[in-house]
Amino acid sequence: MSDQEASELILEPERYELSAAAPYRFDIDRREFFKVLGCGVVVLFLVDAALAQQETGGGRRRGGGGQRPAEISAWLHIGEDGTITVFTGKVEVGQNIRTSLTQAVAEELRAPVESIRMVMADTELTPYDAGTFGSRTTPDMAAQLHKIAAEAREALLDLAADSFKCERDSLTLANGKISRSGANDSIAFGQLTKGQKLVKSVNDKSSPTPAADWKIAGTSVPKVNGRELVTGKHRYASDINRPGMLHGKVLRPSAFDATLASVDTKAAEAMPGVTVVHDGDFVGVTAPDVLTAERAIAAIKAEWTAKPQVSSAELFDYLKKNTRGPQRTGRANEAGSAEGTPAADQKLQQTYTVAYIAHTPLEPRAAVAEWKDDKLTVWTGTQRPFGVRGDVAQAFGIPEDRVHLIAPDTGSGYGGKHTTAAATEAARLSKAVGKPVKLVWTREEEFTWGYFRPAGIIEVSSGVRSDGTITEWEFHNYNSGNSGVRSPYDIPGQRSEFHPTAYPLKQGSYRGLASTANHFAREVHMDELARAVKMDPLEFRLKNLRDSRLRAVLEAAAKAFGWGKTKAADGHGFGIAAGTEKGSYLATCAEVAVDRKTGVVKVLRAVAAFECGAIVNPDHLKNQVEGAMVMGLGGALFEAVQFENGKITNPRLSDYRVPRFTDMPAIEIVLLDRKDVPSAGAGETPIIGIAPAVGNAIFDATGIRLRSMPMTPQELLKAGA
Amino acid sequence: MARVKHVIVNGKEFAIDVDGERTLLSVLRDDLDLTGTKYGCGEGQCGACTVLLDGVPIHSCRARMSTVLRRKVTTIEGLETDGRLHPLQEAFLKAGAMQCAYCTSGMIMAGVGLLQKKPNPSDEDILAGMKGNLCRCGTYQRIFAAIKDGAKALQGGAK
Numbered sequence: 120m121s122d123q124e125a126s127e128l129i130l131e132p133e134r135y136e137l138s139a140a141a142p143y144r145f146d147i148d149r150r151e152f153f154k155v156l157g158c159g160v161v162v163l164f165l166v167d168a169a170l171a172q173q174e175t176g177g178g179r180r181r182g183g184g185g186q187r188p189a190e191i192s193a194w195l196h197i198g199e200d201g202t203i204t205v206f207t208g209k210v211e212v213g214q215n216i217r218t219s220l221t222q223a224v225a226e227e228l229r230a231p232v233e234s235i236r237m238v239m240a241d242t243e244l245t246p247y248d249a250g251t252f253g254s255r256t257t258p259d260m261a262a263q264l265h266k267i268a269a270e271a272r273e274a275l276l277d278l279a280a281d282s283f284k285c286e287r288d289s290l291t292l293a294n295g296k297i298s299r300s301g302a303n304d305s306i307a308f309g310q311l312t313k314g315q316k317l318v319k320s321v322n323d324k325s326s327p328t329p330a331a332d333w334k335i336a337g338t339s340v341p342k343v344n345g346r347e348l349v350t351g352k353h354r355y356a357s358d359i360n361r362p363g364m365l366h367g368k369v370l371r372p373s374a375f376d377a378t379l380a381s382v383d384t385k386a387a388e389a390m391p392g393v394t395v396v397h398d399g400d401f402v403g404v405t406a407p408d409v410l411t412a413e414r415a416i417a418a419i420k421a422e423w424t425a426k427p428q429v430s431s432a433e434l435f436d437y438l439k440k441n442t443r444g445p446q447r448t449g450r451a452n453e454a455g456s457a458e459g460t461p462a463a464d465q466k467l468q469q470t471y472t473v474a475y476i477a478h479t480p481l482e483p484r485a486a487v488a489e490w491k492d493d494k495l496t497v498w499t500g501t502q503r504p505f506g507v508r509g510d511v512a513q514a515f516g517i518p519e520d521r522v523h524l525i526a527p528d529t530g531s532g533y534g535g536k537h538t539t540a541a542a543t544e545a546a547r548l549s550k551a552v553g554k555p556v557k558l559v560w561t562r563e564e565e566f567t568w569g570y571f572r573p574a575g576i577i578e579v580s581s582g583v584r585s586d587g588t589i590t591e592w593e594f595h596n597y598n599s600g601n602s603g604v605r606s607p608y609d610i611p612g613q614r615s616e617f618h619p620t621a622y623p624l625k626q627g628s629y630r631g632l633a634s635t636a637n638h639f640a641r642e643v644h645m646d647e648l649a650r651a652v653k654m655d656p657l658e659f660r661l662k663n664l665r666d667s668r669l670r671a672v673l674e675a676a677a678k679a680f681g682w683g684k685t686k687a688a689d690g691h692g693f694g695i696a697a698g699t700e701k702g703s704y705l706a707t708c709a710e711v712a713v714d715r716k717t718g719v720v721k722v723l724r725a726v727a728a729f730e731c732g733a734i735v736n737p738d739h740l741k742n743q744v745e746g747a748m749v750m751g752l753g754g755a756l757f758e759a760v761q762f763e764n765g766k767i768t769n770p771r772l773s774d775y776r777v778p779r780f781t782d783m784p785a786i787e788i789v790l791l792d793r794k795d796v797p798s799a800g801a802g803e804t805p806i807i808g809i810a811p812a813v814g815n816a817i818f819d820a821t822g823i824r825l826r827s828m829p830m831t832p833q834e835l836l837k838a839g840a
Numbered sequence: 841m842a843r844v845k846h847v848i849v850n851g852k853e854f855a856i857d858v859d860g861e862r863t864l865l866s867v868l869r870d871d872l873d874l875t876g877t878k879y880g881c882g883e884g885q886c887g888a889c890t891v892l893l894d895g896v897p898i899h900s901c902r903a904r905m906s907t908v909l910r911r912k913v914t915t916i917e918g919l920e921t922d923g924r925l926h927p928l929q930e931a932f933l934k935a936g937a938m939q940c941a942y943c944t945s946g947m948i949m950a951g952v953g954l955l956q957k958k959p960n961p962s963d964e965d966i967l968a969g970m971k972g973n974l975c976r977c978g979t980y981q982r983i984f985a986a987i988k989d990g991a992k993a994l995q996g997g998a999k
């Protein structure tokens with residue numbers, strides 16, 4: 120890890136992902152568009168500079184406040200054959216934006232989905248984008264594409280009015296054609312754009328079709344590239360093959376932060392077809408095939424100097440003892456005070472912990488790099504194509520415009536594919552051999568050399584009156600992060616804080632960020648309070664909750680689950696949890712069966728109610744909510760990264776258990792559609808509810824309260840003994 | 841180091857010249873450019889690399905080339921006939937049984953193998969047949985539905 124990389128990682132984890140924004144100043148050269156794309160109509164989205172800073176989080180670092188030119192965030196081209204091409208720097212990582220963004224454009228242009236092509240995440244073709252994270256694609260990029268396409272529609276109507284020599288009002292647009300009322304003729308987009316070199320731009324003030332009138336957006340359009348996916352034709356970064364390409368492998372240090380003391384590469388160099396590259400602490404090989412590369416690495420004799428490091432057994436102690444600097448307060452603290460509120464009848468103080476977990480994307484980090492003359496092209500699976508381009512350029516000391524970075528639709532990321540390592544490694548090897556090089560991290564490397572969702576400790580102290588009113592609330596999160604730290608319940612004078620600490624493993628972004636940890640602690644604690652005052656957990660929540668959107672999902676989930684209707688069978692339990700994050704609202708109910716002898720918990724049934732404003736694609740939204748819930752089960756019940764003295768000790772799928780077919784509960788999803796509320800992103804928030812719902816259900820079944828994620832059989836047996 | 845000189849994939853014999861210790865997965869992907877079969881773990885834990893060997897699903901990341909001599913390999917690229925998708929591919933599309941779809945080839949191949957053995961699988965049969973395959977995006981419920989649907993389509997003689 121470079122010093123700079125290291126210093127960036129010391130930022131609190133939630134901000135880490137925002138540290139990439141370097142404003143790309145795009146000089147609009149109209150001739151360029153048409154040279155590359157052919158004649159037609161182009162519409163650009165100009166981001167207001169002030170807005171851009173807010174969106175990328177870069178404003179914090181840039182400061183200054185001088186005038187900056189507007190930036191382009193996306194554009195659309197309608198060619199002479201009527202093909203609509205959209206250019207955006209966003210990345211498809213399985214969250215289905217290739218389809219949902221297509222729907223936004225189809226909606227406004229009243230054009231068939233098939234006539235739209237999305238060009239995404241290619242630094243030479245698409246405008247700068249800070250990255251695909253933070254559930255920002257739907258609220259930002261989809262909204263902008265609606266506006267761009269609406270403007271294109273207006274431009275086409277103008278052209279058609281000219282061509283027909285008629286009033287615009289007599290024209291209607293449907294199915295990629297414009298027709299004249301009263302007359303029996305129509306004109307296709309391509310006929311209108313022929314020979315045109317028309318450039319238009321829009322900004323945030325233009326107004327697209329309201330969600331209530333949507334015809335294509337808001338419907339379950341199937342994945343636009345589904346056929347490519349079920350036939351295996353789509354090429355992920357790790358599937359890119361180039362003529363003359365070699366396979367690379369990197370010698371990994373014996374432990375984190377170890378330095379190379381000595382290395383003997385002679386045996387590897389003698390192997391036919393093998394080239395060894397040694398540059399500082401970097402040692403890697405290229406070979407004609409992966410097996411030979413592996414053998415070459417195994418033949419290298421290296422000695423490393425490593426320092427003693429914290430192990431998972433001491434983790435929570437370490438975090439608590441290494442709280443850094445003054446406690447961070449601020450946005451999380453509630454105005455008003457508890458003064459004047461009647462005193463609590465009962466007080467409760469508890470500590471919750473969350474382990475480090477790994478993203479484990481099924482496609483590990485991978486890159487193909489190819490130098491031609493002085494220019495480097497890299498294909499890599501990343502959520503930050505422009506950021507990675509900058510990092511790679513910096514690693515080689517070359518200007519950014521000499522690096523072309525392409526991020527093909529990726530085998531998922533979950534917040535884990537923000538960094539550059541695989542790309543830089545492949546590029547270094549390729550540079551040495553003068554040939555394209557592919558480097559695919561093994562699962563073990565993926566488990567070890569990426570970064571993790573931060574572990575954390577959460578301390579909660581609270582007070583409650585016998586009638587169920589919460590009177591006091593203090594919430595301290597150590598290390599795992601700020602996201603979701605504030606309680607959505609009505610507690611005057613609540614205090615919720617995040618405390619950064621020193622930490623032993625590389626940590627960074629993860630689906631839902633710290634919201635999962637914070638909701639686990641809060642919603643389990645809420646359950647404990649409800650039990651303390653002998654109230655039904657649902658009723659207790661509703662009593663302390665005014666937020667109508669959160670109430671609505673709680674009530675919807677409870678209804679679908681049949682909450683309060685039946686008693687759980689022997690050895691079974693019911694649990695409920697709710698929360699809000701990134702503009703969307705979730706409630707989850709779960710039924711578990713617990714085997715008291717083995718401590719094994721089986722989740723039998725899970726119901727989630729979710730609301731994220733106007734729904735863009737109901738089926739895909741459902742898919743995201745289901746998937747997030749399943750992924751959340753892993754962190755709830757099984758997943759924990761074990762480490763000792765700078766080594767990950769369970770870096771294999773056989774040792775690090777993730778949810779499988781046999782773990783599946785019966786899942787039911789209830790979606791609430793709020794056409795009157797702008798759509799929020801939905802790929803992250805639905806992960807936050809399942810762990811506390813399961814934890815609370817375990818208590819319901821056994822009377823045993825588990826306060827650590829994952830809630831493993833060992834923990835349960837220990838607590839039950 | 842015995843060399844392997846040919847391999848039969850999707851009904852075609854390919855002349856190759858590879859170390860018999862290499863995995864079938866790497867030869868498919870790197871030598872034959874059949875990249876529909878994926879790497880996910882290399883230890884038989886994820887099923888992303890599933891192909892059929894003489895009609896039986898196997899993890900190609902664990903199959904050495906020396907063991908597949910003269911046996912018939914079928915990969916995801918071999919499922920279409922005359923540009924028509926296999927009914928299970930159709931069923932995956934219909935059920936929307938994917939997100940990132942990195943697991944999809946392996947899931948479909950495991951499913952095809954399962955349905956060859958059990959044309960009318962019970963829920964337990966599906967769990968048993970698919971338990972070697974991971975979907976990190978968590979689309980299991982949909983994959984389950986797709987396999988049931990695919991079974992029906994296959995039994996009805998497809999469309």
Ligand code: FES
Pocket residue numbers: 878879880881882883884885886887888889890899900901902
């Ligand atoms: S790559 Fe073969 S089972 Fe995972």
Ligand code: FES
Pocket residue numbers: 213481530531937938939940941942943944974975976977978979
């Ligand atoms: S769809 Fe992403 S792993 Fe299955």
